[in-house]
Amino acid sequence: MTSRTIKVDQLARVEGEGALKLIARDGVVQLAEFNIFEPPRFFEALLRDRMYAEAPDITARICGICPVAYQMSAVHAMENALGVVVDGPLRELRRLIYCGEWIESHTLHVYMLHAPDFLGYEGAIEMARDHADIVRRGLDLKRVGNSIITLLGGREIHPINVRVGGFYRTPRKRELQPLAEELKRARDRALATVRWTAGFDFPDVERDYEFVALRGDGEYPLSQGRIVSSRGLDISAAEYDEHFEESHVQHSTALHAQIKARGAYLTGPLARYALNSAALSPLAREAACEAGLGPVCVNPFRSIIVRAVEVLYACDEALRIIDDYEEPERPAIDLEPRAGTGFAATEAPRGMLYHRYRLNADGKIADARIVPPTSQNQPSIEEDLRTFANAWLDLPDDTLRHRCEQTIRNHDPCISCATHFLRLEIDRGG
Amino acid sequence: MERVRPKLAVWKFASCDGCQLSLLDCEDELLEIAGEIEIAHFLEATRASVEGPYDLSLVEGSVTTAHDAERIRDVRRQSRFLMTIGACATAGGIQALRNFADVREYTAIVYARPDYIQTLATSTAIADHVKVDFELRGCPINTRQLVEVISAFLAGRKPQTPPHSVCIECKIAGNLCVMVGHGTPCLGPVTHAGCGALCPSYNRGCYGCYGPMETPNAPSLSAWLSKLGMDYDALKRVYRTFNANADAFRKESERHDQ
Numbered sequence: 074m075t076s077r078t079i080k081v082d083q084l085a086r087v088e089g090e091g092a093l094k095l096i097a098r099d100g101v102v103q104l105a106e107f108n109i110f111e112p113p114r115f116f117e118a119l120l121r122d123r124m125y126a127e128a129p130d131i132t133a134r135i136c137g138i139c140p141v142a143y144q145m146s147a148v149h150a151m152e153n154a155l156g157v158v159v160d161g162p163l164r165e166l167r168r169l170i171y172c173g174e175w176i177e178s179h180t181l182h183v184y185m186l187h188a189p190d191f192l193g194y195e196g197a198i199e200m201a202r203d204h205a206d207i208v209r210r211g212l213d214l215k216r217v218g219n220s221i222i223t224l225l226g227g228r229e230i231h232p233i234n235v236r237v238g239g240f241y242r243t244p245r246k247r248e249l250q251p252l253a254e255e256l257k258r259a260r261d262r263a264l265a266t267v268r269w270t271a272g273f274d275f276p277d278v279e280r281d282y283e284f285v286a287l288r289g290d291g292e293y294p295l296s297q298g299r300i301v302s303s304r305g306l307d308i309s310a311a312e313y314d315e316h317f318e319e320s321h322v323q324h325s326t327a328l329h330a331q332i333k334a335r336g337a338y339l340t341g342p343l344a345r346y347a348l349n350s351a352a353l354s355p356l357a358r359e360a361a362c363e364a365g366l367g368p369v370c371v372n373p374f375r376s377i378i379v380r381a382v383e384v385l386y387a388c389d390e391a392l393r394i395i396d397d398y399e400e401p402e403r404p405a406i407d408l409e410p411r412a413g414t415g416f417a418a419t420e421a422p423r424g425m426l427y428h429r430y431r432l433n434a435d436g437k438i439a440d441a442r443i444v445p446p447t448s449q450n451q452p453s454i455e456e457d458l459r460t461f462a463n464a465w466l467d468l469p470d471d472t473l474r475h476r477c478e479q480t481i482r483n484h485d486p487c488i489s490c491a492t493h494f495l496r497l498e499i500d501r502g503g
Numbered sequence: 504m505e506r507v508r509p510k511l512a513v514w515k516f517a518s519c520d521g522c523q524l525s526l527l528d529c530e531d532e533l534l535e536i537a538g539e540i541e542i543a544h545f546l547e548a549t550r551a552s553v554e555g556p557y558d559l560s561l562v563e564g565s566v567t568t569a570h571d572a573e574r575i576r577d578v579r580r581q582s583r584f585l586m587t588i589g590a591c592a593t594a595g596g597i598q599a600l601r602n603f604a605d606v607r608e609y610t611a612i613v614y615a616r617p618d619y620i621q622t623l624a625t626s627t628a629i630a631d632h633v634k635v636d637f638e639l640r641g642c643p644i645n646t647r648q649l650v651e652v653i654s655a656f657l658a659g660r661k662p663q664t665p666p667h668s669v670c671i672e673c674k675i676a677g678n679l680c681v682m683v684g685h686g687t688p689c690l691g692p693v694t695h696a697g698c699g700a701l702c703p704s705y706n707r708g709c710y711g712c713y714g715p716m717e718t719p720n721a722p723s724l725s726a727w728l729s730k731l732g733m734d735y736d737a738l739k740r741v742y743r744t745f746n747a748n749a750d751a752f753r754k755e756s757e758r759h760d761q
Contacts, residue, residue: 113614130744131597134521136520138521196549197549219530228701
């Protein structure tokens with residue numbers, strides 16, 4: 074019997090600390106593990122007895138890469154618990170700041186974390202030596218996303234202007250105009266990014282995912298919508314716990330989120346695109362078509378093109394919001410604490426992010442539950458590894474190891490997010 | 504002959520990754536920085552890793568496991584100049600709220616099998632474990648200040664990061680005082696400068712994410728805050744956020760913990 078073990082102890086170009094392990098026997102993959110060894114930070118526990126209004130600032134600290142997603146899921150869940158709906162220009166501004174995060178986070182992933190895999194570099198800094206103009210274009214595009222977050226949120230990481238009920242201060246219409254000019258240039262760069270990524274060489278692989286994403290009312294989903302799947306699921310966020318569960322897989326250190334009675338599923342750009350591509354802006358739809366994406370993309374390596382298409386959409390959508398913007402009368406609606414439970418799911422750049430809070434009558438948090446996208450995608454990522462690696466076992470160790478790393482990076486995992494709930498055990502042996 | 508550039512390493516402990524992301528968020532300066540400094544170890548950005556020793560180590564995150572308590576000693580041994588970046592590394596971060604609770608209870612709330620979790624009872628600052636040469640404050644750090652401290656390191660001078668309060672930054676920004684002007688509770692008078700008085704500029708009170716300023720008078724501020732209607736419990740919580748374990752904030756929250 075021939076035995077082969079491939080290990081990467083510290084995955085690079087992912088958010089947080091993870092590792093992978095692959096064991097093959099006689100040319101067949103026996104075990105594929107994507108391990109997470111970030112120390113736990115206990116967010117669900119430390120949220121107890123905090124006021125509902127504190128949740129957006131505290132949960133933002135779960136992830137420095139997608140703090141807006143945490144703030145958006147938190148404010149929507151709290152508003153759901155308090156029985157209010159934030160609409161009109163305040164809702165539009167929330168979409169706008171979320172567009173900023175998509176542009177920033179996706180561009181970071183496309184240019185700095187993912188593209189070097191396709192072009193044969195260790196990272197974007199190394200890539201810049203040969204392709205300075207391209208890396209510069211990525212940084213310029215990323216900066217526009219950060220400009221949106223900074224204008225609306227005060228700063229790009231852990232924005233300070235988001236609150237339950239709305240904002241602390243809303244922008245004047247004229248404050249948004251300089252952003253519009255930047256966004257028009259960004260749109261060209263985003264289109265160039267779609268074309269650039271479409272030209273990469275992709276391994277010819279496919280997977281039969283159950284895609285799960287929000288579906289908005291005729292709009293590409295950001296912070297609202299029903300939770301739908303490619304196999305017929307169609308529920309509200311309040312029903313999430315009835316349909317999804319976290320199970321403990323033997324020999325695994327992590328809790329895996331699954332659809333009850335069906336198993337692994339995938340959230341993120343591939344899922345959003347498969348379930349909502351008709352709701353993209355005309356420009357983004359055309360670019361996707363030109364890039365050869367079709368209505369559904371089941372090759373995770375091509376997710377880089379879908380991210381680029383979503384960046385293009387986010388630029389378009391941000392421009393639309395700025396054009397249509399009417400200054401709201403007040404920056405936030407009034408809220409009265411009351412006992413209740415609130416649910417929300419929003420679309421973080423890397424996938425669906427679910428929050429649930431139970432509040433006491435005085436507005437304090439009695440119980441919190443947070444399910445980040447990476448925990449939901451972890452079983453699918455491991456299935457990707459198991460499925461694809463069989464065909465790669467003839468490759469030399471270094472190449473195989475790199476392919477496996479890429480397989481994980483395809484899904485832009487955010488390990489910092491995942492950790493506060495993932496069950497983990499530090500195992501440095503073997 | 505190629506000139507020898509100083510070697511930079513970026514290390515992560517318990518954190519959200521936001522402070523090291525700030526380095527990648529220096530969109531205008533990143534490639535220039537990479538020209539002046541050899542990015543020798545920065546896992547979030549590159550697979551390539553050059554062995555130590557390192558001239559400058561940036562450390563993000565707090566120490567929450569026995570393994571990390573060992574690892575930081577190893578990082579220190581390999582680093583000529585060690586700089587902590589952000590509230591986790593300088594004060595223990597939001598995860599230091601466990602220091603005021605029973606970590607076994609915390610573990611049981613979050614994890615179905617607490618026996619699988621290996622963690623220390625506390626989250627502590629890097630300086631509680633090893634000598635730190637410079638601390639950059641903030642949750643998250645400010646990219647402008649990050650560029651300043653890296654530039655100062657390269658030039659061999661002291662970084663310009665004033666230790667005064669956020670109040671001074673409000674005066675510089677020309678903000679109306681939110682506390683005097685509209686009775687909004689604000690931690691600005693006791694909070695370390697660096698953000699540019701962001702929250703008051705957005706009609707919000709400062710929530711102290713840069714931690715305590717040099718020689719703060721927190722008891723005096725608490726007296727003012729209670730006049731604005733904050734009860735004991737609210738006063739305890741207001742100091743217990745991202746810098747809860749920083750000395751001045753910890754003492755002031757404990758004074759209101761009954």
